[in-house]
Amino acid sequence: MTGNDIDREGFAALLLRARSAGIGTPALIAALEATPRRSFIPGQWQDAAWLNQMLPIPCGEAIEGVDLQLLALSALQLEPNCRVLEIGTGTGFTAAVMARLATRVLTIERFKTLVSEATLRMETLGLNNVLIRHGDGSGGAPSEGPFDRIIVWAAFDSLPRGFVDQLTTGGVMIAPIGPGDDVQKLARLSKIGSRFEREDIADVRLQPIMKGMAAAL
Numbered sequence: 001m002t003g004n005d006i007d008r009e010g011f012a013a014l015l016l017r018a019r020s021a022g023i024g025t026p027a028l029i030a031a032l033e034a035t036p037r038r039s040f041i042p043g044q045w046q047d048a049a050w051l052n053q054m055l056p057i058p059c060g061e062a063i064e065g066v067d068l069q070l071l072a073l074s075a076l077q078l079e080p081n082c083r084v085l086e087i088g089t090g091t092g093f094t095a096a097v098m099a100r101l102a103t104r105v106l107t108i109e110r111f112k113t114l115v116s117e118a119t120l121r122m123e124t125l126g127l128n129n130v131l132i133r134h135g136d137g138s139g140g141a142p143s144e145g146p147f148d149r150i151i152v153w154a155a156f157d158s159l160p161r162g163f164v165d166q167l168t169t170g171g172v173m174i175a176p177i178g179p180g181d182d183v184q185k186l187a188r189l190s191k192i193g194s195r196f197e198r199e200d201i202a203d204v205r206l207q208p209i210m211k212g213m214a215a216a217l
């Protein structure tokens with residue numbers, strides 16, 4: 001079986017799981033299908049690209065399982081005019097998917113190696129509405145906002161109230177909240193006035209958010 005065959009079967013299985021869970025708009029599913037996930041996964045793990053499991057990537061990091069990514073992006077409710085902030089670029093897969101649905105995506109990554117590799121992938125795909133920045137995203141990007149949507153792929157130990165002012169009125173933030181060494185809640189935070197209205201949508205276990213940039217990588 002070729003890699004293309006494996007990908008077709010994997011994507012079809014994802015669709016069945018998504019339909020069963022009732023998540024994923026036609027536009028989001030189309031954006032996923034148009035983004036070659038295999039090319040965002042290290043070679044030895046490419047056949048597992050569409051499976052529901054975390055996979056190792058460079059710099060000792062991991063890419064979230066595609067089901068979790070789909071759930072989070074579905075909850076984000078992207079619209080064509082959205083300006084998006086992503087904390088934790090990783091290989092750039094979710095940024096590439098969001099770029100097909102939103103006006104502009106700013107994604108911040110603390111590992112320079114991952115930034116370089118993700119930038120090359122965006123150039124190859126011709127996605128010129130993604131800005132990938134090497135930096136400390138733990139406090140967001142206050143000078144760049146406000147954003148219509150924010151998504152974070154690392155856990156806060158408590159409600160990230162400092163991000164409220166970085167969202168437009170009615171904006172949405174998706175982030176895990178809870179202890180770094182235990183199960184966290186993936187929360188959908190909607191900006192109502194000057195506060196967040198919280199809805200927990202899943203149990204997750206992701207790394208705690210880190211301050212600063214990686215020193216060596």
